[in-house]
Amino acid sequence: MFGTPARSRRLTLALATVTALALGATACGGTTKDDASKDGGSAAAGKADPNAETKKGLTVAFLPKQVNNPYFTTADNGGKKALQELGSSYKEVGTSSGTDTAGQVSYVNTLTQQQVDAMAVSAQDPGALCTALKQAMRNGVSVVTYDSDTNADCRQVFVSPASAEDLGRTQVELLAKQIGNKGEIAILSAAQTATNQNAWIDVMKKELEKPAYKDIKLVKVAYGDDDAQKSFQQTQGLLQEYPNLKGIISPTTVGIKAAAQYLSGSKYKGKVKLTGLGTPNDMRAYVKNGTVDAFELWEPAKLGALAAHAAVALESGQITGEKGQSFTAGDLGSFTLGEDGVVSPGEPTVFTKSNIDQYDF
Amino acid sequence: MTMTVEPVRQEVAPESTSARRLMDKMFKARELAVIAVLVVMLGATQLSNTEFLSQQGIKDLMLNATILVLVAIGQAMVVITRNVDLSVGSVLGISAFAAGLYLQDGGNALVAVLLAVGIGALFGVVNGALVSLGKVPALVVTLGTLYIIRGIDSIWVGSRQITANDLPGGFVDFGHDGISVVPYLALLTLAVLVVVAYYLRSYRSGRDMYALGSNPEAARLAGVPIRARIMTAYVVCGALAGLAGALYLARFGNVDSNTGNGYELIVVSAVVVGGVAFTGGSGTVYGAALGAVLLTSINGVLPALGVSSVWVTAINGFLLLLAIAVDRILALRVAGALRKKAAQTRSARHA
Numbered sequence: 034m035f036g037t038p039a040r041s042r043r044l045t046l047a048l049a050t051v052t053a054l055a056l057g058a059t060a061c062g063g064t065t066k067d068d069a070s071k072d073g074g075s076a077a078a079g080k081a082d083p084n085a086e087t088k089k090g091l092t093v094a095f096l097p098k099q100v101n102n103p104y105f106t107t108a109d110n111g112g113k114k115a116l117q118e119l120g121s122s123y124k125e126v127g128t129s130s131g132t133d134t135a136g137q138v139s140y141v142n143t144l145t146q147q148q149v150d151a152m153a154v155s156a157q158d159p160g161a162l163c164t165a166l167k168q169a170m171r172n173g174v175s176v177v178t179y180d181s182d183t184n185a186d187c188r189q190v191f192v193s194p195a196s197a198e199d200l201g202r203t204q205v206e207l208l209a210k211q212i213g214n215k216g217e218i219a220i221l222s223a224a225q226t227a228t229n230q231n232a233w234i235d236v237m238k239k240e241l242e243k244p245a246y247k248d249i250k251l252v253k254v255a256y257g258d259d260d261a262q263k264s265f266q267q268t269q270g271l272l273q274e275y276p277n278l279k280g281i282i283s284p285t286t287v288g289i290k291a292a293a294q295y296l297s298g299s300k301y302k303g304k305v306k307l308t309g310l311g312t313p314n315d316m317r318a319y320v321k322n323g324t325v326d327a328f329e330l331w332e333p334a335k336l337g338a339l340a341a342h343a344a345v346a347l348e349s350g351q352i353t354g355e356k357g358q359s360f361t362a363g364d365l366g367s368f369t370l371g372e373d374g375v376v377s378p379g380e381p382t383v384f385t386k387s388n389i390d391q392y393d394f
Numbered sequence: 395m396t397m398t399v400e401p402v403r404q405e406v407a408p409e410s411t412s413a414r415r416l417m418d419k420m421f422k423a424r425e426l427a428v429i430a431v432l433v434v435m436l437g438a439t440q441l442s443n444t445e446f447l448s449q450q451g452i453k454d455l456m457l458n459a460t461i462l463v464l465v466a467i468g469q470a471m472v473v474i475t476r477n478v479d480l481s482v483g484s485v486l487g488i489s490a491f492a493a494g495l496y497l498q499d500g501g502n503a504l505v506a507v508l509l510a511v512g513i514g515a516l517f518g519v520v521n522g523a524l525v526s527l528g529k530v531p532a533l534v535v536t537l538g539t540l541y542i543i544r545g546i547d548s549i550w551v552g553s554r555q556i557t558a559n560d561l562p563g564g565f566v567d568f569g570h571d572g573i574s575v576v577p578y579l580a581l582l583t584l585a586v587l588v589v590v591a592y593y594l595r596s597y598r599s600g601r602d603m604y605a606l607g608s609n610p611e612a613a614r615l616a617g618v619p620i621r622a623r624i625m626t627a628y629v630v631c632g633a634l635a636g637l638a639g640a641l642y643l644a645r646f647g648n649v650d651s652n653t654g655n656g657y658e659l660i661v662v663s664a665v666v667v668g669g670v671a672f673t674g675g676s677g678t679v680y681g682a683a684l685g686a687v688l689l690t691s692i693n694g695v696l697p698a699l700g701v702s703s704v705w706v707t708a709i710n711g712f713l714l715l716l717a718i719a720v721d722r723i724l725a726l727r728v729a730g731a732l733r734k735k736a737a738q739t740r741s742a743r744h745a
Contacts, residue, residue, distance in 0.1 A: 101553040225704065255697065256704075261646050262458075263693070269454050270697020273445040294558060294647045298570030300450050318558035318566075318647070 081358050085350045089120035091150040093344045095337070096140050098155045098181060099131035104286075104312070104333055105155065107394040108180065111334030112153060112341035118363060119345050124149075134161045141165040144174070151175035151344035153192075153337075156183040163187040175347035179340035185373040189347055189354030192340045193377040194331045197229070200284070201236025203329060203381055204309060205246065208280045211306040211326050215248040216279030219271045221292055221309075223259040223285040233284050252278070257288045264291035272301055283309035289328060293319035313384050313392040320389050329381040333394060339365060339378050424669040424677075424724065428684040432691060439695045446698045449575050455687075455694055456580040457570065461645065462686040463583050464638040465657070466664045467590050468631030470682035473665055474594070475627045476607040476674025477525055477532035481517065482635040483657030484543035489513040490639035490649045491547065494556030497643075503565045507640040514636020515629050517543060522628030526621040540658065551651035558647030569644030579641055586634065591679045603627060607674025663710055664689050667717040671725075688713070 095112050097105035105127075113123040126144065128136035134157045142165050144152050152169065156162050156178055166176050166187045179192040208218060220237065222230045234254060241251055252275050257264025264287060272278055283289035289311040296302050296319075303323050311328045319325045342362035343352070352358040354374040361367045368376050384392065436455075440447045465482050472479045489510035496506045517539065524535045558566055572578050594600040602623050605613040614620055643649055668685025670677030692713075693706055 103553045103555065106553055225702075253700070256702070261648060265646070266458060266693045267697050269451075269458075269694060270700075273443055273448075273451055273698040274700050276445050290557075290648055291646070294645075297558075298567075299454075314555075314559070315557050315648070318561075321559075 081353045081355065082350050083352075083359060087119065087345060087351070088349045091121040091345060091348050093121055093123060093341055093348075094144045094149045094152045095123065095125045095127075095340075096137065096144070096152055096154045097125070097127045098137075098157050100125065100127040100129055102131065103314075103394065105180075108155075108333035108337035108340075111332075111337030113337075114334075115338035115341040115363060116345070119341070121150075121345060123341070128157075132157060134158045138162055138165045141169060145169040145172050148172075149174060151177065151348050153177045153179050153340040153344055154183070154188070155180040157181070159183050175344055177340050177344045177347065179336055182375075188374075190343045190352070190370065190374045190376060192336060192343055193375050194336055195377055195379070195381050197232045197236050199377075199380050200310070201233045202240050203383075204233070204282050204284060205237050205240045207308045207327055207329060207383065208282050208306060209246060209249060211308065212249070212279040214246065217250050217252045217275055217277050218280045218282065219252055219275065219278060220254045221264060221267055221271070221281055221283040221285075221288045222254055222256050223288060225256045227285075230284060237282065257285075257291065259285060259287040261287065261291045264288045265295050268292045268295045272299075272305065278305055280306040280308070283307065283311075285309070286311050286315060286330075290315040290319075293324050297322055297324040310381075311384075312394055313389050314394060316384065317389055320384065320386050327383055327385045329383045331378060331381045332392075335365060335378040338362065339368070339376065343368075343376065424720070425681045425684055427720065428668060428681065428688055432684065432688050435688075435691065435695055439698055443698050446695075451698075452575050453570075453572065453577055455691055456575075457577050457645065458694055459687045459690040460577070460579040460583045461638045461641055462660065462664055462690050463683045464586060464634050464641065465661045466668070466682040466686040467587055467679045468634035469661050469665045470668070470670045470677060470679045471590065471594065471603065472532075472627045472631045473662075473670050473672060474607045474674060474677060475603045475624055476610065477624060477627065478536060478662065478672075479518075479521060479628060479631045479635075480533065480536040480658045480662075481521060481539040481543055482631065482661055483654040484540050484547065485514050485517045485632055485635040485654075486639040486642060486657055487649070487652070487654035488517075488543055488547045488550075488639070489636040490643045490653055491551055491556060491651070493640045494560065494643050494649050497562060497565060498556060498560040503562060503568070506565070507637065510636040510640035510643075511633050512636065514639065515633040517635075518629035518632020519625070521632065522625035525628065526624040544655070548651045553651075555648065555650035556643065561643070561647060565644055566647050569641070569647070579645065582641075586637075587679060587683050590630070594679060599623060599626065604675050607676070609675070660689065660710070661686075663714050667713050669717065669721065671721055685717075 093116055095109045097109055099105060109125050116123040126140050128140070137157050138161060141152070141154065141162060145168060152174060154162065154166070154176065159182065162183050166183060170176055176188040177190045177192060178188045180194055182191040182193070212218070220234055222234060238251065240246070241249055253271060255267040255271055257267045268281070268291065271281065281292055283292050289307065289309040292307055293316060296305060296307055307325050308328045310330050312330060316325060316328055339362055342360065342365070346352045346360035347354065351360045352370060354370065356370055356372055356374065359367055359369040365378065370376050436447065445451060465486065469479060469482060492513050493506040493510040496509055497503065521536055521539055524530065525532045528535065568578055570577065572580065594603065602613065602618045605616065605618055606620060606623055610620065639654070642653065664686035665682045666672055666685070667688060668677065668681035668683065670682050689710055692709055696706055
C-alpha cells in the first residue's frame with residue numbers, strides 16, 4: 034500500500050477514456066449551475082470570511098482511489114459521519130481498481146454534471162485529473178483532495194495523512210526507544226520506486242544523523258514490493274546478512290505484517306524489534322503475542338472527517354484554500370491551512386498493547 | 395523430450411528395457427543437474443554468509459519452498475498429460491479465504507484444511523471436464539477459469555481480509571513449527587510428493603498419463619481412457635492447489651481477494667525448470683519439486699548475499715531458458731541414441 038502502482042487494466046482504461054470524453058463533452062455543453070444557490074461555492078474567486086455561517090444541506094461526494102479498499106472505506110465513513118453531524122449529505126463513488134485513472138476522470142465529470150456542492154478526491158495520478166477538477170471548480174464545485182494529492186492548482190485544499198517529516202521522525206523515535214538508542218537497524222520498504230516511501234526514508238535517514246541517534250546504524254534498505262512472500266524473504270535475508278540487527282522499520286502495511294508474521298514464527302521473536310506503519314486489525318495478533326511493541330498510523334477516519342469539514346468550510350466561504358486561513362472541524366479542533374492549502378490531522382497515532390483494542394480498521 | 399515412449403503393451407517393443415534404462419538415466423541426469431545447481435548455490439551462499447544455513451535458515455528455506463512445491467506437484471501431473479492448469483493461483487486464493495473464513499467462525503483446523511482441498515478439487519473437476527469434454531486447448535480453458543475464479547473471489551471477498559488475529563493460535567503455529575529443523579509443512583509436502591511420485595511411476599493409470607502426454611492419438615488407440623486420466627490429473631492439481639491455499643493461510647496468516655495472484659507463472663516455471671517438458675510425456679514430480687525448491691531458494695539466497703531483489707525475476711527467467719535449452723539438447727541426444735540402437739537391433743536381426 035501507499036504508493037505502489039498496481040497493474041493497469043488496458044481495456045477498462047480505453048473504455049473509460051471514451052466514456053470520460055463523452056461525459057466531459059456533455060459537461061461542457063449542457064451544465065449551467067444555478068448561481069443563486071451557489072454564491073459561496075465559487076469560493077476560490079471570493080474572499081474568505083472565517084465567521085461565515087456553516088452551511089447545511091450540502092452534498093459532498095467522496096471519490097477514493099479505490100472503492101472496497103478497507104483503508105478508504107474507513108476514511109470515507111469518517112467523512113460520512115462528519116457530514117451527518119454537520120447536517121449535510123454524503124455520497125461515495127469510485128473505481129474498483131486503484132489504477133483506473135481514466136475511470137476516476139469520468140467520475141469527476143459525472144459529479145460536476147450532477148452539481149454536487151463539493152467533492153473530496155483521493156487522486157490516483159497527480160496530473161491526470163487536473164482538467165476535470167478545474168472544470169469542476171469553474172462550475173462552482175469545491176474540490177478537496179485527501180490521502181493523495183493532485184497538483185496544487187487543481188484543488189483548493191489537500192488533507193494530507195501526516196507530513197513526511199512527522200512520519201519519518203516518529204517511526205525512528207518509536208524504534209529508537211525500543212532498542213535503547215543503540216544498534217543496527219534496517220528498513221523494509223515496498224517498491225524501490227514508491228514516491229512517498231522514499232520521501233519517508235529520506236526523512237528517517239536525516240533524523241538518524243541527529244546526535245541522539247549516534248549509536249544507531251542504518252545498515253540496509255530492503256524492498257519487499259508490497260508482496261507477502263517477497264517481504265517475508267527480504268526479512269529473512271536481512272536477519273541472515275546482519276546477525277546483530279536490533280530493529281526493523283517497515284513503513285508499509287504489507288511489509289510490516291509480513292515481517293511480523295515471519296518474526297513471530299522464528300527465533301527472533303521479541304529479540305528483533307519491529308515498527309512502522311500498520312493497521313490495528315492486521316497487527317493485533319503480533320502486538321498481543323509480543324512480536325511487536327508499538328507501531329503507528331494516522332487514523333483514516335480522522336482523515337476522512339477532516340476532508341469533509343474542509344469541503345464544508347470551503348463551500349461556506351470560511352476558507353478559500355489560501356495559506357493561513359483557519360476553520361474548525363468539530364471534535365477534531367481548529368486547523369490552519371499551510372503552504373499550498375495543505376492541512377493534516379496531526380501526528381500519527383501510536384498503537385500498543387494497551388490501546389489497540391479501541392481501534393477497528 | 396516427447397519420447398518417453400513408455401510402451402503400453404510390453405510385447406510390442408522388444409527394445410523397451412534398454413530404452414527405458416536410457417531414459418531413466420537421462421531423467422536422473424536432469425534431476426541431478428538441478429540438485430547440483432542447488433547445492434552449489436546454497437554452498438556458495440553459506441561460504442559468504444555463515445548464518446545462511448543456520449538452524450533457522452534451513453527451516454526457512456524449507457518453509458519457503460513447501461507451498462510452491464505442492465502446487466508444482468499437481469501442475470507437473472497435468473503438464474505430463476500435455477495439458478496445463480493456469481487457474482492454480484486463483485484456486486489457491488479462493489480456497490485459502492474459504493478456510494480462513496471457516497476458522498474465523500471458530501471452525502476446526504483439520505476441517506478447514508479438508509474444506510480447502512475440497513474446494514480445490516471441485517475447481518479441478520470443472521477444469522478437467524472443460525478440457526476433456528470440450529476438447530479445447532487447456533491453455534485457453536484454464537486461462538478462462540483463472541479469471542472466472544478470481545472474479546468470484548473478488549465479488550465474494552470484497553474488501554474483507556483474514557488476519558492472523560482471526561485464526562486459532564494452533565493453526566498459525568502449525569505454519570512455522572516442526573520437529574527440530576524440519577517444519578510440519580515440509581513433512582506434509584514430502585508425504586504428498588512421495589505418494590504422487592509412486593503413483594505416477596508404478597500404477598498403470600499413472601503410466602497412462604505419460605503415454606497420453608507422449609502421443610494422445612497412440613494412447614487412445616492403445617485403449618487408454620483419456621478423459622478419465624485427464625480428469626484425474628486436474629482433480630489432483632486442483633486439490634493440491636487447495637491444500638496449498640490452506641498452508642498459505644497458516645504460513646502467512648493473511649489472505650485477501652488478491653492472494654495467489656500471478657502464482658501460476660512461477661508454478662509453471664518451477665515445473666519446467668525441474669525438467670517436466672511442456673510438450674508432455676516426460677519428467678517426474680521429483681524434478682518439479684526440485685525446480686520449485688530451486689526457484690524459492692534463489693529468493694532466499696539473494697537477500698542473504700545482500701543482492702537487490704530486482705534481480706530475482708531476471709534470474710528466474712534465465713534459469714527457465716537454460717532448462718529448456720538443456721531439455722532440447724538432451725532430447726536430440728536421446729533421439730539419436732535410440733535411432734542408433736534401433737538400427738543395431740535391425741541389422742542384428744538381419745545378420
